[in-house]
Structures are given as C-alpha cells and as structure tokens.
Amino acid sequence: xxxxxxxxxxxxxKFGGQKPGIDRPGDPFFFRDCASLEDVRKEYKTMLLxxxxxxxxxxxxxxxxxxxxxxDAYARALKKFHxxxxxxxxxxxxxxxxxxxxxxxxxGDQAADVVDAEGNTVLHLVCQRCVRDVSPAQLAAxxxxxxxxxxxxxxxxxxxxxxxxxxxxxxxxxxxxVDALLGGWKExxxxxxxxxxxxxxxxxxxxxxxxxxxxxxxxxxxxxxRCQRFAGKSSVDALRLLVExxxxxx
Numbered sequence: 001x002x003x004x005x006x007x008x009x010x011x012x013x014k015f016g017g018q019k020p021g022i023d024r025p026g027d028p029f030f031f032r033d034c035a036s037l038e039d040v041r042k043e044y045k046t047m048l049l050x051x052x053x054x055x056x057x058x059x060x061x062x063x064x065x066x067x068x069x070x071x072d073a074y075a076r077a078l079k080k081f082h083x084x085x086x087x088x089x090x091x092x093x094x095x096x097x098x099x100x101x102x103x104x105x106x107x108g109d110q111a112a113d114v115v116d117a118e119g120n121t122v123l124h125l126v127c128q129r130c131v132r133d134v135s136p137a138q139l140a141a142x143x144x145x146x147x148x149x150x151x152x153x154x155x156x157x158x159x160x161x162x163x164x165x166x167x168x169x170x171x172x173x174x175x176x177x178v179d180a181l182l183g184g185w186k187e188x189x190x191x192x193x194x195x196x197x198x199x200x201x202x203x204x205x206x207x208x209x210x211x212x213x214x215x216x217x218x219x220x221x222x223x224x225x226r227c228q229r230f231a232g233k234s235s236v237d238a239l240r241l242l243v244e245x246x247x248x249x250x
Contacts, residue, residue, distance in 0.1 A: 023069065030073035037081040044074050087114070087122065094130045096138040103145055111145035119154035120163075121146065127163040127181075136176035140185035150181060150205040157214030161206075165224040168238075175237040182206040182245055210246045221249040 030047060034040045047070050049055060056063035090098035099122070103111050111122045126134060126142050134142075143150060153159055158166070161181045168174050180188060183206040210220055218226075221242045243250050 022065075027066075027069065030070055031077040034077065034081075037078070040074070040077045040081055044070070091122075091125045091129050094133050096126060096130050096134045096142065099126060099130070100138070100141050100145075111142075112148070118156075121149040121152055121154075121160070123149040123160040124152075124154055124158070124163050127160045128167050131164060131167045131177070134177065136173055136180045136184070137188050139177055139180045140188035143180065143185040144189050147185075147205055151208040151212065153212065153214070157212075157216070159209040159212050159214075159220070161209045161220040162212075162214055162218070162223050165220050165238075165242075166227060168224075168227060175241055178238045178241050182210060182241070207245070210242065210249075219246070219249045221246065 031040050031043055034043060048067075051063050051066040051070060053060045053063045053067070084092070086102035087099050090096075090102055103122075114122050116125070120128070122145065123142055126139065149160060151159060154163075161178070164177055164181060168177070176184075213219055214223075221239075224239055224242055
C-alpha cells in the first residue's frame with residue numbers, strides 16, 4: 001500500500017497538533033500527589049497500563065504522547081525522591097576524606113560493591129570528580145578499599161587511570177597521583193605486595209591498567225597527551241612517568 005508514496009516527501013508526524021511529549025492544557029499531572037519513592041513506582045505501574053497504546057485502540061497517537069510525558073515525569077520523580085548515599089554526597093562535594101569515612105567500619109555498602117549506571121567504581125568517581133583536591137595519600141587510601149578497581153573498565157572502556165588523565169586539568173600533584181595508580185599506593189598506605197595482586201601474566205594491577213585501551217582505542221598515555229593543552233607544563237612529569245612505565249605506548 002506504500003508503493004504510491006515512494007516519490008513523495010514524507011509528511012511530518014504530529015500527534016494532537018503538537019510534538020510528542022509536549023504538555024498542553026487538560027493533561028494529567030503525573031506523580032503530583034506522591035510522597036515517597038514507593039508511591040512513585042506504584043503510580044508509574046498504574047499509568048503504564050492506562051496509557052499503553054495497546055489499551056487505547058483507536059487513540060494510539062494520544063496514548064503515545066501521554067506515554068512520553070509519563071516517562072519524562074518518571075525520570076524527574078526518581079531524581080526528586082532518590083536519597084543519596086553518604087559516599088555519593090561526598091563525591092559530589094569533592095571531599096575524599098568523607099568518601100573514605102563513608103566506607104569505614106564495614107557497615108553499609110562496600111567499595112567493591114559500588115558500580116554506577118555508567119560502570120564507574122568508587123575509584124573511577126574519585127578520579128573524575130575529586131581530582132582537583134585529592135592528594136596521592138588519599139588516592140592510595142581509596143585504592144586500598146578495592147585494589148581490583150585499578151584494572152576495571154567503565155562503559156566507555158576507561159580504567160581509573162584513563163579517568164585521572166582525562167580530568168586532571170589542574171591537580172595538586174599529578175605525578176604523585178599517577179604513581180599511586182601505577183603501584184605506588186602500596187607504599188603510601190603500607191601494604192605488603194601479595195601474590196594475588198599479580199596477574200597470571202606477571203603484571204601487577206597498575207601495569208594492567210596502563211596497557212589497557214578504552215573503546216576508542218586509547219591508552220592512558222594517549223588521554224594524557226590529549227589533555228596537555230589544559231594543564232600546560234604541570235603534567236610533564238606525569239607524562240614522563242607514563243612513558244617510562246610503558247615505552248611501547250609512545
């Protein structure tokens with residue numbers, strides 16, 4: 001039935017005279033009376049059934065528009081009622097000491113169990129959001145919480161070393177921070193190297209990270225070179241350290 005339209009320009013789709021998801025007079029207010037996250041989830045399930053296109057045969061266009069509005073309102077409601085955990089608030093404030101304190105005592109979430117929607121571990125998040133104020137000793141303490149995070153990759157394929165090199169704009173001691181991730185963290189926190197910290201091929205966790213490519217095919221050295229224009233000469237020593245640790249990358 002579409003053969004007669006092959007030569008014609010496609011018409012713009014319009015639902016109810018407006019674009020999908022745009023509010024207009026008379027539209028319902030989603031989640032307005034909700035007082036908790038549980039209330040939000042209950043109303044969301046109810047509204048899904050009410051406005052699903054399969055439940056509105058003959059009025060699918062309007063149902064699709066309301067479904068889009070519902071999804072947008074649901075995302076906003078989740079953010080409104082989401083209660084940040086102590087370590088999330090600390091990372092948002094750039095306070096590394098509070099990040100460490102939130103995992104002290106062994107209660108609540110453990111650093112090894114924390115992975116956000118983008119695949120970032122606690123170490124990734126500290127390297128991304130706290131890099132301006134973190135010291136090598138503090139970063140070493142974060143590594144100690146979960147050493148395996150040194151070689152873990154997020155959804156973009158970045159290790160914490162990639163994240164550090166990408167967000168280092170004007171850190172206190174970039175060379176010391178890079179050295180901490182390459183293995184210097186053990187000396188800073190007084191940890192004795194154990195056999196299980198060495199990979200099967202003989203590389204340590206830090207050496208594994210420096211030889212890891214992200215999904216764009218970049219090594220930490222590539223990322224550091226791309227950010228040189230932001231840091232000027234302040235990251236030359238760190239760049240030299242990366243080259244010495246993995247000369248083949250140059």
